[in-house]
Amino acid sequence: MKGKINYLVSSGSTSKNPDSGSAVYKSPAYLGVKRGFDIVFSLICLIVFTIPILLLMLIIVIDSPGAPPIYTQDRVGKNGKMFKFYKLRSMVPNADQMLDSLLDQNEMEGPAFKISDDPRITRVGRFIRKTCIDELPQLWNILKGDMSFVGPRPPLPREVEQYNEYQFGRLAVTPGLTCYWQIQPDRNSLSCDEWFEMDLKYIEERSIKTDLLILCKTVGAVLNMEGV
Numbered sequence: 001m002k003g004k005i006n007y008l009v010s011s012g013s014t015s016k017n018p019d020s021g022s023a024v025y026k027s028p029a030y031l032g033v034k035r036g037f038d039i040v041f042s043l044i045c046l047i048v049f050t051i052p053i054l055l056l057m058l059i060i061v062i063d064s065p066g067a068p069p070i071y072t073q074d075r076v077g078k079n080g081k082m083f084k085f086y087k088l089r090s091m092v093p094n095a096d097q098m099l100d101s102l103l104d105q106n107e108m109e110g111p112a113f114k115i116s117d118d119p120r121i122t123r124v125g126r127f128i129r130k131t132c133i134d135e136l137p138q139l140w141n142i143l144k145g146d147m148s149f150v151g152p153r154p155p156l157p158r159e160v161e162q163y164n165e166y167q168f169g170r171l172a173v174t175p176g177l178t179c180y181w182q183i184q185p186d187r188n189s190l191s192c193d194e195w196f197e198m199d200l201k202y203i204e205e206r207s208i209k210t211d212l213l214i215l216c217k218t219v220g221a222v223l224n225m226e227g228v
Helices: 002-010 028-063 095-105 123-130 138-144 167-171 192-205 208-223
Strands: 070-076 082-088 148-150 176-178
Touching: 028 082, 028 123, 028 138, 028 148, 028 208, 082 138, 138 176, 148 208, 167 192, 176 208, 192 208
Parallel strands: 148 176
Antiparallel strands: 070 082
């Protein structure tokens, strides 16, 4: 599967090649500042949140035993590179096996999957997803360079295999913890096409100012418990 995704991303039109589009190119200065911020801020956040994360891991195991409290999943990053993606587990241990039986209830068009009342989500899971606390382990992904604080959310391999030529454009940059879609008050009512449009809009508009604006609005969304 990894080879197939890399082939799909690297072959085809220039819209899939991040080095060929002027909208994708950004100055080394911006990229350097962005990476420097990611390293410093993710390290600070990991230090601050280590104890809360450990406590949450214990609560998750007590509430839903049978699987590790940190959920690891293969995701697709920049240029189709696969990486291990981390979250606090918010679903029952056999959630991945249950997915096939739920696909016919998908409320989004296109490759993404989402249902409003997912039966796989645990009691603790509903809270940590609503408050976005489940995303905290991705600070490690950011520190390693798999992700950035701001960028398109990293998709699943099965989603990427369904991408059309236009949608591959969102893989041209490092994926992020938050993005334009994350800060929309009605984000769960948006279509998959609208989601992708916002990701491609971000790729064109990327700047330090834009990133800081998205981060500030993300704080507001978290405080308002607008998570899924």
